[in-house]
Amino acid sequence: MSATVHKPEHDRRIRSFVRREGRLSPAQANALDEQWERFGIDPSAAPLDPNELFGREAPVVCEIGFGNGDNLLAACLREPERNFIGVEVHRPGVGRLLRLAAEAGVENLRVSTADAIDLLTQQIPPTSLAALWLYFPDPWHKKRHHKRRIVNTEFCDLLASRLVPGGEFQLATDWAEYAEWMRDCVNAHPAFVNQAAEGDFISTPSNRTETRFERRGLKREHQIFDLLYRRI
Numbered sequence: 001m002s003a004t005v006h007k008p009e010h011d012r013r014i015r016s017f018v019r020r021e022g023r024l025s026p027a028q029a030n031a032l033d034e035q036w037e038r039f040g041i042d043p044s045a046a047p048l049d050p051n052e053l054f055g056r057e058a059p060v061v062c063e064i065g066f067g068n069g070d071n072l073l074a075a076c077l078r079e080p081e082r083n084f085i086g087v088e089v090h091r092p093g094v095g096r097l098l099r100l101a102a103e104a105g106v107e108n109l110r111v112s113t114a115d116a117i118d119l120l121t122q123q124i125p126p127t128s129l130a131a132l133w134l135y136f137p138d139p140w141h142k143k144r145h146h147k148r149r150i151v152n153t154e155f156c157d158l159l160a161s162r163l164v165p166g167g168e169f170q171l172a173t174d175w176a177e178y179a180e181w182m183r184d185c186v187n188a189h190p191a192f193v194n195q196a197a198e199g200d201f202i203s204t205p206s207n208r209t210e211t212r213f214e215r216r217g218l219k220r221e222h223q224i225f226d227l228l229y230r231r232i
């Protein structure tokens, strides 16, 4: 894997994650070593050409913070006609996904370990994504941590600029108060139209596979909230 792009020292941006590397299992480390060339997106300040990245022209879906990749892998296999970009800073999860993707012979997947904000800002060209998925983002439930929540107006501005007109933005969470925060924030954004009849939550969409954090929420008897928006 290539060296990471160095951040200027004055970059004190509030991030939506804390890098807890955790231990890479030998299988995850091997997958990162051996499969990066095939699946990896190296950080760069230059925009990517999605057709060049995948070697074909097809609609591109991006999943932000895919965790251990259960949903993303299932999507790649279910929809071979679409291309998928996953972005996740937690490398054990990335290693796991690369191992399973290689074993399954997946060809329509590319993965970045950058901060999603950097990937979207620097490498994903404007109006290039057919859909964006954000499932079970860290809820940062303490009030003093709300500033770390990835969903805010600036984030919606960025996503809107990367989606094609008519593109979809799907979200899910098991944290009721964050669900309302997400709904209120995206409902208020002029580029997005809530696709639920009442401008509210939808029932679990058929294209979302149960994720690790969703299972964790369900075990704690949390309700699951799904949202679907279309970009104008």
Ligand SMILES: C[S@@+](CC[C@H](N)C(=O)[O-])C[C@H]1O[C@@H](n2cnc3c(N)ncnc32)[C@H](O)[C@@H]1O
Pocket: 016, 017, 064, 065, 066, 067, 068, 087, 088, 089, 090, 093, 114, 115, 116, 117, 135, 136, 137, 138, 139, 150, 211, 212, 213, 214
């Ligand atoms: C609560 S976990 C949910 C993971 C997965 N979507 C699931 O449902 O199991 C949130 C994930 O988002 C990742 N994440 C948070 N902020 C990120 C960012 N700015 N860029 C990339 N990944 C991010 C974290 O590393 C973490 O794995």
